[in-house]
Amino acid sequence: MKKHSAVFSFIIIGLAVLFLADLCRVIFLPLKPEDITDKRFTLDCDIRIPPLEERMQWNTNYKLNSLGLRNEEVPRTQGAKEVRILFMGDSCAFGTQAWVGQSQTYPKICGKLLQTEFPSLKITAINGGLPGYSSFQGYRLLKILEPAYHPDIVTVCYGWNDHWEDRFSDRQKVFLNYADYYLNKSAAFYILKLVVKGSGDFIRPLRFSRLWESVKAKDVIRVSPDEYRENISNIIGLCRAKHIKVVLFTAPSNPDGAVPGEGFFETQPFRSFARHPAYNEIVRELARRHSTGLFDLDAAIEAMPYRRQFFADFAHFNGRGHELVARLFLKYAEKEKLVSLPVWQ
Numbered sequence: 001m002k003k004h005s006a007v008f009s010f011i012i013i014g015l016a017v018l019f020l021a022d023l024c025r026v027i028f029l030p031l032k033p034e035d036i037t038d039k040r041f042t043l044d045c046d047i048r049i050p051p052l053e054e055r056m057q058w059n060t061n062y063k064l065n066s067l068g069l070r071n072e073e074v075p076r077t078q079g080a081k082e083v084r085i086l087f088m089g090d091s092c093a094f095g096t097q098a099w100v101g102q103s104q105t106y107p108k109i110c111g112k113l114l115q116t117e118f119p120s121l122k123i124t125a126i127n128g129g130l131p132g133y134s135s136f137q138g139y140r141l142l143k144i145l146e147p148a149y150h151p152d153i154v155t156v157c158y159g160w161n162d163h164w165e166d167r168f169s170d171r172q173k174v175f176l177n178y179a180d181y182y183l184n185k186s187a188a189f190y191i192l193k194l195v196v197k198g199s200g201d202f203i204r205p206l207r208f209s210r211l212w213e214s215v216k217a218k219d220v221i222r223v224s225p226d227e228y229r230e231n232i233s234n235i236i237g238l239c240r241a242k243h244i245k246v247v248l249f250t251a252p253s254n255p256d257g258a259v260p261g262e263g264f265f266e267t268q269p270f271r272s273f274a275r276h277p278a279y280n281e282i283v284r285e286l287a288r289r290h291s292t293g294l295f296d297l298d299a300a301i302e303a304m305p306y307r308r309q310f311f312a313d314f315a316h317f318n319g320r321g322h323e324l325v326a327r328l329f330l331k332y333a334e335k336e337k338l339v340s341l342p343v344w345q
Contacts (some may be wrong), residue, residue: 079170082122086151093129097312109326116234157249163275174221247293252301257314
């Protein structure tokens with residue numbers, strides 16, 4: 001009896017030591033972003049990677065700069081009479097589909113048109129669009145890009161990826177990423193690897209997300225309407241704190257390009273497409289509430305005949321669409337007197 005009691009006590013003490021060791025790791029261990037499973041879903045959404053040579057993906061050729069953007073390098077120091085415009089967004093700004101070239105995206109065309117319109121200024125247009133990004137990620141990304149680029153104007157166009165369905169929401173993915181990280185750094189897992197050393201695949205890094213993906217249905221909205229409202233408001237607040245002009249975009253759609261059970265909607269429930277107008281309404285609501293600029297691109301394109309001619313699918317612009325967006329934005333910028341020298345210059 002005493003022998004069993006001693007063994008039990010030894011096990012309890014051992015587990016307590018492992019628990020305390022792992023608790024210290026969580027509190028004191030410096031987190032290494034490079035070890036995170038999916039860097040798109042971290043507390044700071046750190047996407048910094050080395051510059052890439054030209055590659056082909058998403059029906060386009062592209063190159064990324066040192067901050068992971070489809071853009072040339074931008075000096076940290078702002079030049080004389082320079083106005084910087086950062087176009088935040090998703091794949092629609094990035095320029096996927098229809099073989100849209102690096103200089104054929106609407107952020108880059110906007111930069112050229114504005115430069116022609118304001119020859120006495122130096123217009124620097126920065127493409128901050130990233131495929132698959134939601135407003136949740138966009139807010140965290142802006143906290144990286146703002147101190148790097150010091151933009152004078154930030155445009156914000158999210159929504160599509162926010163209302164898609166997945167197995168986890170964006171916030172849940174952050175939790176799972178960090179849970180995966182600390183699990184694989186834990187003393188208990190280290191002991192387990194020593195005990196079963198040589199068992200091959202069993203020792204590969206554990207992933208909570210893999211476990212849940214095997215049993216969880218793909219029916220969670222990535223960013224709920226309330227979270228979307230919060231994220232966009234946070235972006236506005238961050239810009240206001242830095243005296244940056246903000247322009248909210250509504251994201252247009254091409255219903256003719258959305259067919260249930262085909263293409264993108266082979267794996268994405270078609271009901272998620274029907275949520276899009278509600279997310280655009282949130283953008284309009286926030287523009288009124290916060291008195292920010294509103295570029296209602298959705299309304300402008302919806303009023304046009306044969307709007308499908310500007311789209312590669314249900315959401316992404318083709319080359320003609322990027323040109324149209326840029327020209328409409330130029331008219332908006334002129335009307336609203338958006339472009340002017342920063343106060344400090």
